[in-house]
Amino acid sequence: MSSVPSSSRASASLRAGVALAIGPVGRRRVVGIVLASLAMSILGAVLMRRAGLSGALERSLGAVFGWVVPLGAFVVANATLGQRNLRDGVWSVARFGHARALVGLGRASVALALCAAIGALAGLAAVLAVLPHPGVALLAELSTVAWIGALVGASYGAWFAYLSTFGRRAQGRVVFLVLDFVVGAWGPFGLLFPRGLGHDLLALGAPLGLPQRAASALLALVTLALLAALAQRTSDARRG
Amino acid sequence: MSEPILLVEHVAYADHAGERGRARGSLIDASLRHGLGALAVLGAPEDGSLALCDLLSGRAAPRRGSVRVDGREPARDPSLRSQLGCLGHDAELPRVGTVAQLCALVSSAWATPEPLRASVEALGLGNLLARAVSSLSYAETRSVELAIALATPDPRLVVLFEPYLDVVVERARVEAAIAELSPRAAVVVISASPRDAQSFEHVVVLDRGRFVRSSGAGRGELGGPFGVQLHVSVERGARALAAALSESDALDSLALELGSPSGAEGAGRLRLVGADGVRLGRALAHAVRTSGARVEAVVESAPQLGEVRAMTEWEQRRMAALAELYRRGPAPFVQAQSSAPEQHGAQARPRANEPPSTPAAGAEPEPAVSSPAGPSGEERS
Numbered sequence: 001m002s003s004v005p006s007s008s009r010a011s012a013s014l015r016a017g018v019a020l021a022i023g024p025v026g027r028r029r030v031v032g033i034v035l036a037s038l039a040m041s042i043l044g045a046v047l048m049r050r051a052g053l054s055g056a057l058e059r060s061l062g063a064v065f066g067w068v069v070p071l072g073a074f075v076v077a078n079a080t081l082g083q084r085n086l087r088d089g090v091w092s093v094a095r096f097g098h099a100r101a102l103v104g105l106g107r108a109s110v111a112l113a114l115c116a117a118i119g120a121l122a123g124l125a126a127v128l129a130v131l132p133h134p135g136v137a138l139l140a141e142l143s144t145v146a147w148i149g150a151l152v153g154a155s156y157g158a159w160f161a162y163l164s165t166f167g168r169r170a171q172g173r174v175v176f177l178v179l180d181f182v183v184g185a186w187g188p189f190g191l192l193f194p195r196g197l198g199h200d201l202l203a204l205g206a207p208l209g210l211p212q213r214a215a216s217a218l219l220a221l222v223t224l225a226l227l228a229a230l231a232q233r234t235s236d237a238r239r240g
Numbered sequence: 241m242s243e244p245i246l247l248v249e250h251v252a253y254a255d256h257a258g259e260r261g262r263a264r265g266s267l268i269d270a271s272l273r274h275g276l277g278a279l280a281v282l283g284a285p286e287d288g289s290l291a292l293c294d295l296l297s298g299r300a301a302p303r304r305g306s307v308r309v310d311g312r313e314p315a316r317d318p319s320l321r322s323q324l325g326c327l328g329h330d331a332e333l334p335r336v337g338t339v340a341q342l343c344a345l346v347s348s349a350w351a352t353p354e355p356l357r358a359s360v361e362a363l364g365l366g367n368l369l370a371r372a373v374s375s376l377s378y379a380e381t382r383s384v385e386l387a388i389a390l391a392t393p394d395p396r397l398v399v400l401f402e403p404y405l406d407v408v409v410e411r412a413r414v415e416a417a418i419a420e421l422s423p424r425a426a427v428v429v430i431s432a433s434p435r436d437a438q439s440f441e442h443v444v445v446l447d448r449g450r451f452v453r454s455s456g457a458g459r460g461e462l463g464g465p466f467g468v469q470l471h472v473s474v475e476r477g478a479r480a481l482a483a484a485l486s487e488s489d490a491l492d493s494l495a496l497e498l499g500s501p502s503g504a505e506g507a508g509r510l511r512l513v514g515a516d517g518v519r520l521g522r523a524l525a526h527a528v529r530t531s532g533a534r535v536e537a538v539v540e541s542a543p544q545l546g547e548v549r550a551m552t553e554w555e556q557r558r559m560a561a562l563a564e565l566y567r568r569g570p571a572p573f574v575q576a577q578s579s580a581p582e583q584h585g586a587q588a589r590p591r592a593n594e595p596p597s598t599p600a601a602g603a604e605p606e607p608a609v610s611s612p613a614g615p616s617g618e619e620r621s
Binding site (some may be wrong): 020091097099168237 | 261297315318321322323326328333334335341346350373388
């Protein structure tokens with residue numbers, strides 16, 4: 001009987017986490033969430049365009065990154081990360097010998113990927129629905145909005161995943177959603193919250209006026225730090 | 241005694257199985273050692289059986305004390321958990337597609353992947369392999385969980401919570417699988433049913449968060465002074481049989497319930513309690529002959545959990561009294577030895593009240609949880 005090397009067991013643990021996230025959600029539900037986000041983005045963009053062409057793109061992006069992306073990410077996080085504390089939520093797989101932290105990371109990665117996809121697609125949909133005048137370089141606009149959307153979405157995913165390790169019913173996610181709405185784009189808090197940094201990246205009333213490169217680096221850094229913190233909080237070594 | 245595989249030392253932990261995560265039971269300074277072989281832990285959730293299951297499976301680490309399997313902590317060591325089979329108390333399987341896909345996922349965590357599908361089929365669950373995990377009933381989920389637990393490769397510890405309850409696997413198959421595992425691993429069966437516990441050679445009683453007693457599985461040992469209890473189903477002449485039995489001195493108590501589901505005349509059920517099973521059986525046979533009653537079935541009942549608890553309480557009081565007497569010296573010991581059973585008097589009859597093994601004067605009180613051949617637990621102070 002062959003023995004399985006530890007590296008392949010680690011990747012098996014990550015895959016198990018991915019399977020655990022995708023399993024209960026189902027493709028239909030994921031497609032439904034993404035489509036709903038797109039529909040909301042398009043609806044918002046159309047309404048903003050009707051209100052006047054001038055500044056319609058900024059307003060519609062403001063609505064998308066202010067409402068659609070956070071709410072879409074929250075719904076996705078609820079679906080993929082489950083309704084209870086993530087440390088407890090990975091137990092059903094970890095009990096068979098998978099490392100809790102790796103299963104948690106695998107599960108969180110699905111949430112991150114879907115949130116990033118929602119961010120990018122919702123941003124793209126908003127730009128296309130507004131259809132800025134011919135003077136604007138549409139492709140450049142689309143690519144910029146897409147990567148910013150993906151980064152902001154992933155950041156929301158990381159926050160929701162990390163905060164799923166707080167509260168028996170992962171109430172940390174709700175607390176974060178509320179805080180993000182209330183203080184996310186307010187002064188120095190914007191440095192931490194994806195709302196503030198996203199606004200900064202899109203030049204939608206930047207809270208701190210950070211250069212785009214610094215804001216995107218900070219956003220990526222916060223996202224990675226959150227994943228590291230999540231691994232620590234779900235680790236087997238931690239007394240839970 | 242074999243080298244201990246499982247070592248539970250002075251553990252304190254409360255489960256979260258109640259409503260809104262409240263505790264249903266907890267362990268308080270619980271200690272237990274167990275080597276190779278099967279051991280039944282007899283206790284209800286309020287005694288801490290769910291908490292024990294959580295700790296042994298590695299789901300949680302104890303708040304105080306330590307749980308070690310082969311010197312490692314299940315809650316902190318994933319590689320140990322891959323050698324740890326567990327049928328938990330909450331039927332929790334990951335919803336990752338079909339049962340066959342689940343088997344693949346589980347095997348991927350094992351150092352030496354076993355043909356898990358074959359094990360599932362061996363328990364007669366082959367028809368579930370194509371089913372989605374989310375479509376399984378509670379009993380089916382538990383059965384798949386049981387099959388996985390029993391198939392764990394190179395197992396060190398297998399923890400089975402109520403393995404005969406709410407499963408769609410025949411009891412005989414589960415018993416055979418446990419018997420097959422016993423020489424290779426420490427098997428801990430947690431149950432609230434004395435009848436289920438009786439099928440194991442060693443039983444440890446978990447009472448209010450502590451392992452308080454280790455005993456053999458016989459009724460006399462588990463249920464102690466409450467004697468043997470027979471349930472007699474009578475097809476005809478139940479009243480006459482009861483009358484005949486009432487004259488026998490082999491009985492400590494008799495209860496008659498007239499009537500049967502079929503509504504047959506003279507049918508009924510009798511419950512007989514006596515200190516000596518052989519005398520009780522003879523008395524019943526004699527009464528059946530003399531009364532002309534027609535008996536359908538006679539079943540010896542296992543002691544109820546309440547009886548086991550009462551026996552435990554009685555033993556604890558006896559030990560406390562002995563310890564106290566031991567402390568005072570030999571003179572009052574003789575006097576108090578005769579009065580010790582009276583502490584229990586309201587519930588027990590004089591004959592049935594005889595302690596199973598009264599230590600000789602001056603002898604060391606025996607430890608509460610110990611067994612010469614396998615499990616042993618903490619000594620009662």
